[in-house]
Amino acid sequence: MTQTTRFPDGFLWGASTAGHQIEGNNVNSDWWRKEHDPAAGIQEPSLDACDSYHRWEQDMDLLAELGFTDYRFGVEWSRVEPVRGHFSRAEIAHYRRMVDGALARGLRPMVTLHHFTVPQWFEDLGGWTADGAVDLFARYVDRCAPIIADGVRHVCTINEPNMIAVMAGAAKAGDQGFPPAGLPTPDEETTRAVIAAHHAAVKTVRANHPDIQVGWTIANQVYQALPGAERTTAEYRRPREDVFIEAARGDDWIGVQSYTRTKIAPNGPVPAPADAERTLTQWEYYPAAVGHALRHTADLLGDDIPLIVTENGIATADDSRRVDYYTGALGEVAAALEDGLNIQGYLAWSALDNYEWGSFAPTFGLIAVDPETFERTAKPSAVWLGGLGRERALPRGVSRPPDRGSRPVPDPGRLPPPPLP
Numbered sequence: 217m218t219q220t221t222r223f224p225d226g227f228l229w230g231a232s233t234a235g236h237q238i239e240g241n242n243v244n245s246d247w248w249r250k251e252h253d254p255a256a257g258i259q260e261p262s263l264d265a266c267d268s269y270h271r272w273e274q275d276m277d278l279l280a281e282l283g284f285t286d287y288r289f290g291v292e293w294s295r296v297e298p299v300r301g302h303f304s305r306a307e308i309a310h311y312r313r314m315v316d317g318a319l320a321r322g323l324r325p326m327v328t329l330h331h332f333t334v335p336q337w338f339e340d341l342g343g344w345t346a347d348g349a350v351d352l353f354a355r356y357v358d359r360c361a362p363i364i365a366d367g368v369r370h371v372c373t374i375n376e377p378n379m380i381a382v383m384a385g386a387a388k389a390g391d392q393g394f395p396p397a398g399l400p401t402p403d404e405e406t407t408r409a410v411i412a413a414h415h416a417a418v419k420t421v422r423a424n425h426p427d428i429q430v431g432w433t434i435a436n437q438v439y440q441a442l443p444g445a446e447r448t449t450a451e452y453r454r455p456r457e458d459v460f461i462e463a464a465r466g467d468d469w470i471g472v473q474s475y476t477r478t479k480i481a482p483n484g485p486v487p488a489p490a491d492a493e494r495t496l497t498q499w500e501y502y503p504a505a506v507g508h509a510l511r512h513t514a515d516l517l518g519d520d521i522p523l524i525v526t527e528n529g530i531a532t533a534d535d536s537r538r539v540d541y542y543t544g545a546l547g548e549v550a551a552a553l554e555d556g557l558n559i560q561g562y563l564a565w566s567a568l569d570n571y572e573w574g575s576f577a578p579t580f581g582l583i584a585v586d587p588e589t590f591e592r593t594a595k596p597s598a599v600w601l602g603g604l605g606r607e608r609a610l611p612r613g614v615s616r617p618p619d620r621g622s623r624p625v626p627d628p629g630r631l632p633p634p635p636l637p
């Protein structure tokens with residue numbers, strides 16, 4: 217019999233998306249402009265993306281039917297404030313309809329207020345490090361008050377602020393930007409600015425809605441020290457991760473997001489071995505990442521701040537590897553829960569195959585999207601993962617290497633039991 221771990225009371229079980237990656241035609245954003253600038257060297261533009269701006273009801277219908285109880289989606293700043301100081305009542309009403317639509321379907325909405333994209337006008341001012349940037353962000357957050365007014369329990373201020381700082385560091389370093397392994401050095405000024413913006417946003421959300429649980433979500437690369445590299449690893453991780461995790465002290469929760477690991481030798485990060493299994497993003501296939509990320513975050517923050525896995529998943533065209541990845545990952549979450557970590561939810565990345573910042577090729581979705589018709593089709597992994605929500609139990613399985621044979625994937629028309637460990 218498959219061993220399982222029961223969900224704690226109120227456990228969030230869902231999938232995540234981000235506005236720019238699924239909505240389509242986010243024309244007033246910095247990313248839209250970048251995507252259409254040949255000098256930026258972006259593989260393909262987002263264009264209509266998944267057309268979720270118009271099809272969000274279908275997305276939510278599917279998630280609820282699959283058995284999920286929670287949906288994390290984003291509000292696009294560049295839609296709400298397309299021109300500095302002009303706040304669109306129509307767009308605020310649009311996002312409020314999404315919140316109401318989620319609630320009507322039995323999905324608890326987690327709302328992200330910033331997920332990588334900013335309005336073009338904000339970028340033109342100089343972005344996060346411009347004079348007044350923090351106040352401009354806080355003013356936008358304040359104007360989102362009607363969206364998150366009733367029925368929203370969790371708000372994320374800024375998604376992966378550490379990646380924002382890393383990207384700013386890469387941009388400053390020019391061609392030297394991205395190393396073959398590991399991440400560029402984050403820009404310190406951007407780090408300070410996004411931390412200040414987060415703290416201002418937390419204050420603003422709490423002033424408007426004292427009952428909302430507010431936090432932010434950190435990308436965790438699971439840095440693993442090779443022999444003799446403990447100190448190098450700690451020093452390497454600190455500006456890329458730990459300062460952002462520590463900035464969450466005083467928040468109501470913290471989002472843990474992980475996909476893979478990075479090994480660190482005494483002289484720095486080393487690429488995964490050539491024969492390692494890789495996903496469509498070229499990251500090492502490493503389902504155990506989420507367990508390490510949860511434990512590292514808890515080590516830094518203690519028990520006071522609840523942890524929520526707000527992203528975790530795999531880009532693959534082989535859905536049986538996705539089931540396998542999630543089996544391994546959920547086994548880690550279950551083990552961490554049993555060890556007493558205060559984990560309050562798990563949201564997979566991603567609900568849909570979507571625009572992966574430059575390309576539609578890395579398919580992270582539980583639900584496939586036809587690029588011509590936008591028709592949605594739940595993958596077997598979605599049926600299986602959603603079904604766990606009905607059972608309110610995590611499987612204690614382990615992932616298997618592909619050469620031992622992929623586990624047969626369930627029939628999307630039925631709700632199968634969790635796979636055997």
Ligand code: IFM
Pocket residue numbers: 234237376473527565572573
């Ligand atoms: O698609 C991204 C998401 O926007 C932020 N976290 C990582 C995901 C996969 O790269």
